[in-house]
Amino acid sequence: MGNNALDKKILSDALARRLPAYYRHVCIMLAEGKQTITSGELAKRIGNTSAQVRQDFFTCGGVENYHPDTLKEWLSGLLGIKKEHHMVVIGAGNLGRAIISFKDFNSDGFFIDAVFDNNLMFDGMQICGIPILNVSSLDEYLAANKVDIVVITTPANVAEEILEKSIKGGVKGVWNFAPVDLRSNDKIEVQNVHLSDSLLTLSFRINEKDFLKNKK
Amino acid sequence: MGNNALDKKILSDALARRLPAYYRHVCIMLAEGKQTITSGELAKRIGNTSAQVRQDFFTCGGVENYHPDTLKEWLSGLLGIKKEHHMVVIGAGNLGRAIISFKDFNSDGFFIDAVFDNNLMFDGMQICGIPILNVSSLDEYLAANKVDIVVITTPANVAEEILEKSIKGGVKGVWNFAPVDLRSNDKIEVQNVHLSDSLLTLSFRINEKDFLKNKK
């Protein structure tokens, strides 16, 4: 004890990106009724090596045993999903609605409490039972309600403004889908999701493959 | 010439992930009417160092000059977005519709030609002018039409099957939003997008911050 990274420094992005995958597959294996999980089996599922899995777990402080329940519990603790997270979505467009209708993360304690939009047309309406409010009341709402995470699905030009409001409102994290790179700071954590980036990465890999093929 | 990675080996994932960001910001700067771009300026925008930018460009074979047009052209070539890409979306749910309504990538030569769903209710309908077809006709469609990229927005249980059909149909890449890890192989390139993973990563970073705060 005491010589792992958790004690002194922030974990690497590479590892932070693998943790959700571990969690996801452990949940699946638990649902499949598996009584035991090995590092090798988990590794195979996420497309990695058992050494990597063991090293990651070691870096995160180690897990007591590899029973599905223990692993899920332990990963939940690491990922901070043992407590409830209250979220609001900004933007009632297609993407906003897609996120709201995702049932996936409800089971992990993520709850969407309200949707905000600047279009008055939506006033009084609901999406999947969640009320749509006008974005002009966002400040007020954040002051009156505990909101942990703000989801931005607006156009790029207002994203920065929403970030400011979120900071003022004491929000802990922003999950940003607007095509701008919002920056994290010590007040707030930001996760930028650029959907089109992953399409371009795919296109790049396809192109690269063609490129290599032409070489031989 | 001849001593860069492009000649012999595949570029790293870290770099492949930065390339779209470079492209995105170059496009923005071009739109802003900038006459010239420096490595430092670009670095600042994507939240990195100028050394990293120069190193990346060097690794990719180098660019002639830093004029916005040249850079955009050069990055386009790397990312394989100088030619047209024809896409179909599988799944006409919220996420499918959100992707179809994204206007972002049309300008980069990505065109969505059809949507497939297994729900007969949709038959004959359209989304944003794109026809919804029954998924039973997918094989036929792929055989008759040039499709470069298949976008999967179905539930997890049918994703693997769609991948198989895509391979048989000669598709080059799969952009997968179903919550399973589909694997790339030499027939097809896969990009898995796990939306909830990025939420969990956000939650992890928030949690980690709290954790560190409690230490002092």
Next chain:
DNA sequence: ACCAAAATGTGAAAAATGTATCATTTTTGT
């Protein structure tokens, strides 16, 4: 209960990635 086989935890080596340096080239101001 014992032995064999398999899996884990850990430190160290190897590989990959990122940063710093500096000579050369390009730009800017006078």
Next chain:
DNA sequence: ACAAAAATGATACATTTTTCACATTTTGGT
């Protein structure tokens, strides 16, 4: 057109990340 300032390309260096190796522990079969 020239000198000074700034930016780039390429190498060398430092750090981070992954893989390897192996002693220790756990599991499974007889």
